[in-house]
Amino acid sequence: MKEPIISVKNLVAKYGDETILNDISVDIFPQEITVILGGSGCGKTTLIKNILKLYQPFSGSVKIFNKEVTSIEEQEFDKILSKIGMLFQNGALLNSLSVFDNVAIPLEQHTDLSKNVIEKMIKVKLDLVNLSHAIKMVPAELSGGMKKRVALARAIALDPDILICDEPSAGLDPLTSASLDELILKLKDLLNMSIVIVTHELASIHRIADRIIFLDNGKVLFSGTLNEAKHTEIPEIKTFFEVGKF
């Protein structure tokens, strides 16, 4: 069995007094696409944000690239972060900057590449998400789905080792959503990325998932390969795979 690239052990996550994740352990394996499933409000985004220390975990351990990050030095952690790309659920583009400048941020901040090279990389990344024409626009001029795609371009700007996408296809039409899946598969194959995706789209899960983690009520209800998930007897997961709903 491969070493996990992200390993979460006994994680407890709280907002104030409210416990959202109660003693969760999950592993994310390299060069795989892991899909996180679960009903709305069950804590998927919370799990991701706690892994990335955007919220400090209440207790438990999180290892990324085999390093314990809950107690790590800030500089060390920044190094780890620069190898991770994240697509936020609402895009989280910097509204004061153009599409071009948004995608440029990680490149300008973390590389010493020349302006021309950066410009080319940005064009390629925007082309990958089919948004070459929007390069000069500002976020306020984009549709919801377009913002998501720009955010994805920004997340993959540095060709990260780990890509985390919080509901990349919510708000996209089926065609765009399918081409997004294609792109994600391509990224996995070409760049050996390890990818974590939160999604509810059954079709997309069938297309891309290697492994599935199912959250429910602050616990991990199921974790295993796509095939195992399809044949499990756990009722919630069975219904999900039958009708695509929780």
Place this chain on the structure above:
Amino acid sequence: MEIRARTLFLEGELTKLTVPALLDKFSKYLENSIETIDLMNVTKIDSAGIAFIDEIISQLKFDPEKSLTMNKIVQKAYSTFTSVNIKSVSPIIRLDFFTKLGTGFFDFTKSISNGIILIADIFFWSFVGIFNKKGQRKGSVIQQALFIGVDALGIIALLSMILGLILALQSAAQLRQFGANIFVADLMGISMVTEMGPILTAIILAGRSGSSIASEIATMQVTEEIDALKMMAINPIRYIVVPKFHAITICIPLLVTASTLIGIFGGLIIAVTYLDLSPTVFINRIFEILTLRDALIGLGKSYFFAWVIVIIGSYYGFNVKGGAEGVGKVTTQAVVASIFWVIILDAINSLIFYF
């Protein structure tokens, strides 16, 4: 609506349009003893109608399964819209006095320590930022300086001018009675340099830049832009606050100097036109009376005003709670707090240097 044989008959339409009248009517029927409700002749019902039935049931403490007879239409609507089986949310727990006091104190100490950490961070990164521009956007200091300084110059000049005119005019009337015309120069010089110039500039900056800093950061916080920056291993303080801190540090002495000079010029106009002083006499007198110490104290404190405005704007911005509404709230709080602290600092300054 009528009652026969202890049964309440409801018929016709039971919708949001008819329910209000029925509610009125029903309260009069309450004395009669009712045991069942007949809904067979209802022709149309919506969620308001169902809520009305639920209300009757709860007032009469009925068991809905036994006491209702309904037709198909009602049954269908009832199964979707009834509130009977929805668990009520547990009420908010009221805290007793001591718990409140304790939590309040805890929050207070926490916000103080957060504030101190933020101040330390801002000063540290601003200092580092002088030598190392990493983590900042190119050109952001210039951009901020244009906004904080150049764009504010017009309004500051105008208000300083008006203030200078008013100040001189009001005192001129008094001074003239004693033939002490020349002292208008003393008054204008000292008050503009040590007090009015710095404080007027600071208050305008608090209103313009303090509010924009707070609302910009708060909006970024609410839309997860700050999280996105952290995620890209970019320190939000370096990226957002440091350029503003540098810009305001560059701009404040220039703005204060401009405000002071223009205010004194206002005084000069009154002195010449109203008090028959010659400009040379007025200006010479000002140079005689002002010491370098006064000028330095005036400029020196204005740096503190400027930094307080940036720090308070950032503090409120980073600590925003809630959505768009929260942004508005912290913006107001930031302006009020920065004006408050500017005046407090000014008072402390006067105590130290002039008491």
